Amino acid sequence: MLEIDTLHKAYDDVVALDGCTFRVRRGQLLGFLGPNGSGKTTTMRSVFSLVQPDSGEVRWDGAVIAPEARLGFGYMPEQRGLYPRMKVAPQLVYFARLHGIAKDAAESATAEWLERLGLSDRADSRLEELSHGNQQRIQLAAALIHDPELLVLDEPFSGLDPIGVQAMIDILLERAAAGAAVVFSSHQLDLVEDLCEDVVIVAAGKVVLAGPVRELRSRSHHRYLDIELAPPAGDLAAAFGGFDIVASADGRVRLRLTDAAPLQPLIDTASSLGRIQQFSFTPPNLSEVFREVVG
Amino acid sequence: MSGWSAIKLVAARDFRERIASRAFQLSTALTVLLVVGFIMVPTFIDTDTTEEWTIAIVGDVPPGLVETVGAGAGDAATASASEFATRAEAEAELEDGNVDIVIDASGTVIVGNSTDEQLTTLVAAVLASLDVAEQAEELGIDATALTDLFSGGYAVVSLDEQPDTSNGDRAFAFFATIILFMSIITYGSWILIGVIEEKTNRVVEVVLGTVRPSHLLAGKVLGIGILGVAQIVLIGVVAITVLSLQDALNIPEAAPKVLVWAFIWYLLGFAFYAVAYAAAGSLVSRQEEAQNAAFPLTLMLMASYFIASFSIAGENPVLRVASLLPMFAPMTMPLRIAGNDAQTWEVVVSVVLMIAATYGLVRFAGRVYAGGLLQSGSRVKWREAFRASEA
Numbered sequence A: 001m002l003e004i005d006t007l008h009k010a011y012d013d014v015v016a017l018d019g020c021t022f023r024v025r026r027g028q029l030l031g032f033l034g035p036n037g038s039g040k041t042t043t044m045r046s047v048f049s050l051v052q053p054d055s056g057e058v059r060w061d062g063a064v065i066a067p068e069a070r071l072g073f074g075y076m077p078e079q080r081g082l083y084p085r086m087k088v089a090p091q092l093v094y095f096a097r098l099h100g101i102a103k104d105a106a107e108s109a110t111a112e113w114l115e116r117l118g119l120s121d122r123a124d125s126r127l128e129e130l131s132h133g134n135q136q137r138i139q140l141a142a143a144l145i146h147d148p149e150l151l152v153l154d155e156p157f158s159g160l161d162p163i164g165v166q167a168m169i170d171i172l173l174e175r176a177a178a179g180a181a182v183v184f185s186s187h188q189l190d191l192v193e194d195l196c197e198d199v200v201i202v203a204a205g206k207v208v209l210a211g212p213v214r215e216l217r218s219r220s221h222h223r224y225l226d227i228e229l230a231p232p233a234g235d236l237a238a239a240f241g242g243f244d245i246v247a248s249a250d251g252r253v254r255l256r257l258t259d260a261a262p263l264q265p266l267i268d269t270a271s272s273l274g275r276i277q278q279f280s281f282t283p284p285n286l287s288e289v290f291r292e293v294v295g
Numbered sequence B: 001m002s003g004w005s006a007i008k009l010v011a012a013r014d015f016r017e018r019i020a021s022r023a024f025q026l027s028t029a030l031t032v033l034l035v036v037g038f039i040m041v042p043t044f045i046d047t048d049t050t051e052e053w054t055i056a057i058v059g060d061v062p063p064g065l066v067e068t069v070g071a072g073a074g075d076a077a078t079a080s081a082s083e084f085a086t087r088a089e090a091e092a093e094l095e096d097g098n099v100d101i102v103i104d105a106s107g108t109v110i111v112g113n114s115t116d117e118q119l120t121t122l123v124a125a126v127l128a129s130l131d132v133a134e135q136a137e138e139l140g141i142d143a144t145a146l147t148d149l150f151s152g153g154y155a156v157v158s159l160d161e162q163p164d165t166s167n168g169d170r171a172f173a174f175f176a177t178i179i180l181f182m183s184i185i186t187y188g189s190w191i192l193i194g195v196i197e198e199k200t201n202r203v204v205e206v207v208l209g210t211v212r213p214s215h216l217l218a219g220k221v222l223g224i225g226i227l228g229v230a231q232i233v234l235i236g237v238v239a240i241t242v243l244s245l246q247d248a249l250n251i252p253e254a255a256p257k258v259l260v261w262a263f264i265w266y267l268l269g270f271a272f273y274a275v276a277y278a279a280a281g282s283l284v285s286r287q288e289e290a291q292n293a294a295f296p297l298t299l300m301l302m303a304s305y306f307i308a309s310f311s312i313a314g315e316n317p318v319l320r321v322a323s324l325l326p327m328f329a330p331m332t333m334p335l336r337i338a339g340n341d342a343q344t345w346e347v348v349v350s351v352v353l354m355i356a357a358t359y360g361l362v363r364f365a366g367r368v369y370a371g372g373l374l375q376s377g378s379r380v381k382w383r384e385a386f387r388a389s390e391a
Helices: A040-047 A088-098 A103-116 A132-144 A162-177 A189-195 A213-219 A264-273 A286-294 B003-019 B022-044 B065-073 B087-096 B117-138 B143-151 B166-201 B203-208 B213-245 B256-281 B287-309 B317-322 B329-338 B344-373 B382-388
Strands: A002-011 A014-024 A029-033 A055-060 A073-076 A150-154 A181-185 A198-203 A206-212 A222-229 A244-249 A252-258 A276-282 B051-058 B077-084 B101-104 B108-111
Touching: A002 A040, A014 A040, A014 A055, A014 A181, A029 A040, A029 A162, A029 A189, A040 A073, A040 A150, A040 A181, A073 A132, A073 B203, A088 A103, A088 A132, A088 B003, A103 A132, A132 A150, A132 A162, A150 A162, A162 A181, A162 A189, A189 A286, A198 A213, A198 A286, A206 A213, A206 A286, A213 A286, A222 A264, A222 A286, A264 A276, B003 B022, B003 B213, B022 B213, B051 B065, B051 B087, B065 B077, B065 B117, B077 B087, B087 B101, B087 B108, B101 B117, B108 B117, B166 B203, B166 B213, B166 B256, B166 B287, B166 B329, B203 B213, B213 B256, B213 B344, B256 B287, B256 B329, B256 B344, B287 B317, B287 B329, B317 B329, B329 B344
Parallel strands: A014 A206, A029 A181, A029 A198, A073 A150, A150 A181, B051 B077, B051 B101
Antiparallel strands: A002 A014, A002 A055, A198 A206, A222 A252, A222 A276, A244 A252, B101 B108
16 A cells, blocks of 8 residues: 655755555555646655655555665656666566566566557567557556556646547556556546546645545535526526526536525526426536635 | 676677778778878878988098998988099089088098088097097007997996886877777767667667667677777787888887776776767667757766877876766866876776776666657657656
């Protein structure tokens, strides 16, 4: 289990981490969310000692992470980078060996990954000769070549086309199912909602919300009310002007209400404008929860 | 994984990638060709400066005259004889420049406008000594007694037990200094560019996830350093082979002590500056800034070089101080050792300071490296980078 425990880090006047604390279990796929500049990258870097926190600890299986333990981790930084002029296969072998894998094992793991990615025929190509998408695949393979027990990915979905996104999803799910602790940051909240059971949301260097996505949604003090009238009549946006309108379209309106809001006035207003086709409450989706806590 | 195996992996990658690169192979081939060319070209152009003296003889001159003149000229000239029946004929040839000097057996030596002064002096001296020998024989003095008579019985004895060779040694030490200077300038910038490349590619963040900054730095310096030394050795071997095939090998001969010290200082100096270049590279993110980052190092190298080149003739106070300071010692101490000017304690202090400074620089550069590598954008100041990392 990875434990991020009360990390503090300040750069001159800028506070990057302000007591950030959360855990990632083996087999868990954790979405790590937060607006830009909230400390996600700093937290991830501190797992790899690329950043030295001013205080607090990062532990793996209960112990402060030693350099040897780190060999069993995989890291994909937000700023992707490999050696552009190095050939694909030697490059993957190199990264496997940096993680302490013996030469033979590194070579066979490289062959397996290239086979799996459908890039066996490009083993002797320079990385820069590959398409952007294929370079992304090699980058992922470089992070996974040594079967890490902890996988940390900073914005793994950014810049991927839909096929690449799906391939990434498959691999992350597979690694978590195989027992690895997987944590990744992302701004694509709909995707995270579909993919992860658990999320952590940070803002200004500290965790503002953490837990299973479903729980976080229902725990919210807000409900979303979708009203649809058929046939549409009158100006819904104007009629519900006294409420918090999230979205409105022809004959439809989505309102944000506190969970204590009385319903009768809403029903009355709606039925006065037309026939109610839909009148349903939903808990906020992840994007809405996110905006509620960091907005 | 131990630190050493990480260093080896990094070093092996840097070595292999560079040696496999077309640019390296081309530049090596080109350098070798240039070196061979520079050595070979002079032999295609006739640079034979040996004079050919033709001595016109009229009448019977003492035997061995021409040969003695030729021997007296050494490598500067060869002498040959051309006999004429009359003095007038010989003088005509002299005026036309076909002969260089005329010796008339009747007792006259005739020189022309273009007659070499050395030739005139030689001929006069040889004639005089042959004349003395002839007269002595007539007087019944034998040749051995004559030699004794002229030498006056004095033997020439050198005060030094061994001849003073320190000039040759100094020349060699300076030669070694130039090689060190060129190696550092060339391979230092390879290291500089290699470090900046990893920052520009952002690959360094992935690598530093598993490798400690000081290990990455050591591996890089070793990999590129070994390749650089290998290239220098290759060029050196080619140059020496070509030169010795031509029988033209003329490296200043040096005492073994000077040779060994030159090699030791080469390694010490190379290590020190290679580490310093790696640290400088970690401070910038773009290749265009590489030369700015390395400027202080270039300055120190130039200063070392100038101190060394103004001190070939011998000891001076600036040289003495510089040879004790780590940034200047590699290019100045070998000169003092070669000139037998350095006290043993000075050499010991200088080497100890050098090793301590290199170790300190590795530690310091490791921190600068760690702090500088992850900061991209503007140029990082040494002090900021140092503070940014406590690893």
